[in-house]
């Protein structure tokens with residue numbers, strides 16, 4: 001069997017079956033996802049500009065919330081030390 005991306009024998013390294021596409025090497029499949037800008041089944045290149053900006057804003061908000069949670073835990077731990 002040949003890899004659908006590089007056409008080499010798939011048994012030479014980590015063969016997988018890409019649903020709806022065929023046999024491939026895992027590294028060839030992952031490289032193709034990066035080139036297509038696919039993240040967890042979400043094709044970023046297919047998104048309209050407005051949706052992509054909204055996704056970016058949501059990701060920034062989530063990161064800010066997580067950073068705030070980490071800082072509040074740090075403050076709480078300092079309070080405990082001073083009690």
Ligand SMILES: [Zn+2]
Nearest residue numbers: 003006025028
């Ligand atoms: Zn390959």
